[in-house]
Amino acid sequence: MKGRRFHLALALCLSAAYLLHIACDVISGGVNLLYPFGDWVVGEYWVDPSWWIPLDVVCILLVYLLFRIIPGLGGRKAAEPKKGLS
Numbered sequence: 001m002k003g004r005r006f007h008l009a010l011a012l013c014l015s016a017a018y019l020l021h022i023a024c025d026v027i028s029g030g031v032n033l034l035y036p037f038g039d040w041v042v043g044e045y046w047v048d049p050s051w052w053i054p055l056d057v058v059c060i061l062l063v064y065l066l067f068r069i070i071p072g073l074g075g076r077k078a079a080e081p082k083k084g085l086s
Contacts, residue, residue: 024044025043026043027043027044027046027047028043028045028046028049028052029042029043029044029045029049030042030043030044030045048079
């Protein structure tokens with residue numbers, strides 16, 4: 001690999017993904033922030049474990065919608081000829 005850099009945008013996306021993962025852990029059972037040195041748990045069971053897989057499927061479908069289908073619609077609209085401009 002020649003001259004590849006770790007871009008700031010990629011670092012921000014990865015950091016946001018990590019923070020969202022921790023946020024999901026907080027609402028689905030809590031996070032022990034001081035493990036193994038303490039027992040300070042932040043969060044509770046706000047989401048029942050029986051909903052974890054259906055919610056994961058919904059999140060995956062939403063990400064697919066946001067990153068595949070919606071950008072494709074923008075390109076399709078730009079390629080359509082405009083009516084009334086002859």
